[in-house]
Amino acid sequence: MLVEEIMNRDVITLSPTDTIEKALHILQLNRIRHIPIVEKNKDVIGIISDRDIRDASPSIFKNNTVAEELKNELHTIMSSPVVTVHPLDFVEEIARIFYDEEFACLPVVRKDNRLVGIVTEKDMLQTLIQLTGTNVPSSHIEVRVPHRPGILPEVTSIFGKRKVNIVSVLVYPYKDDPAYKILVFRIQTMNPLPIIQDLRDAGYDLMWPNNIPGPKQ
Template identity: 75%
Template sequence: MLVEEIMRTEVITLKANDTIKEAVHLLQVNRIRHIPIVDEEHHVVGIVSDRDVRDASPSILLKNHDTRELDNELHTIMSSPVITVHPLDFVEEIAKVFYDKEIACLPVVNHGRLVGVVTEKDMLYTFIQLTGTNVQSSLIEVKVPDIPGIIPEVTQIFGRRKVNIASILVYPYKKDTQYKILVFRVQTMNPMPLIQDLRQAGYALLWPNNIPEPKL
C-alpha cells in the first residue's frame, strides 16, 4: 500500500510569520493536532503541534497571565527541519519512521511541495485494514518450519475448505529461527473444520490451542 492511498490531501497550513494565536484557533476549530508551516511556494519549512502551542502559551493557572505571548510568530516554536515522505513511499516502510523518530505526523511532499499529511491515527487505521480486524472473522495461529513454500502449502488447506483469507501475518517464533508463526484471519465464524485439517496435516496450532482433538 502506498502513502498516496491513505494521506489526507486537504491540509490546513500556516506561514512562519503567522502567530501562535492563529495556530491555537485552527487547532481547536478543526480538531487537529499538527499544522505544517509552508512558505509562499508551498514548501514545508516547519511543523507545529498542539503540544508546541501549549508549551508556548501562558498558563491559565496564573492570575495575571500575559496573553501577549500568543502574538509571537510561529517560527519561534515550530520544529525544523521537517521529516517528510513521498506519495509513492510504502506505508509499511514509513511506519518505521513514525516509530524510530517518535513523531505523530508526516507531511507528504512531491516535487518539493506539500501535497498531504499522514498521521499516526491514519497509520493505525491502515494497519487495522491490512490485518483484517475490521471484518467479521476468526483468528488461527500456526507454527511452521521456516522453509521456502510453506505458506502456499498451508493455504492449500484453507482453499480446499473454500474459506476466504482476510489477511496473513508472519512472525518469528521466539528465538528459534527454524520456525515461524503464520497468523491467518479467515472469514468464517466456525474455524473447527480448518483446525482439524491443520492438525491432521501435522501443524502445531498456537491459537486456538484449547480445542480438543476430534474423536475417532
C-alpha cells in the same frame, strides 16, 4: 500499500509569520493536533503541534501578558527541519519512522518538497486494522511452520480445500528460533473448527487456538 492511499490530502497549513494565537484558534476549531508550516509555494519548512502551542502559551495566572505572547510568530516555535515522506513510499516502511522517531504525524511531499498530504498516527492505526483484517468478522488462527520455501502455499491450500476465504496473512518470527515462523491467518468464517482439525491432521502445530479440538471428519 502506498502512503498516497492513506494520506489526508486536505491539509491545513500556516505560514511562518502567522501568530501563535491564529494557530491556537485553528487547532481548536478543526480539532487537529498538527499544522505544517509552508512558504508561499507550499514548500514545507516547519511543523507545529498542539504541545508546541501549549508550551508557548502564557500561564493562565498571567493575564496581563496573554495578548503579547500569543502574538509571537510561528517560526519562533516551529520544529525545523521537518522529516517528510513521499506519496509513493510504502506504509509499512514509514511505520518504522513513526516508531523510531516517536512522531505523531508526517507531512507528505513530492520531490520538489511541495506539500501534498499528511499522515497521522490515527491513519497508521487504521491501516494496521485493515491490513490485519480485524475490521471484518473473522476467525483468528496461528500456525507454527518450518521456515522454508513453499510453506505458505502448502498451508493455504488447506484453507482452499474448505473454500474458506482468507482475509489476511501475517508472518512473525517464532521466538528466537530461525528454523520456524508463525503464520497468522484471519479467515472469513465463524466456525474455524474444521480448518483447525485439517491443520492438525496435516501435522501443523496450532499456536492459536491451541486448546480447541476440531471435529473429526
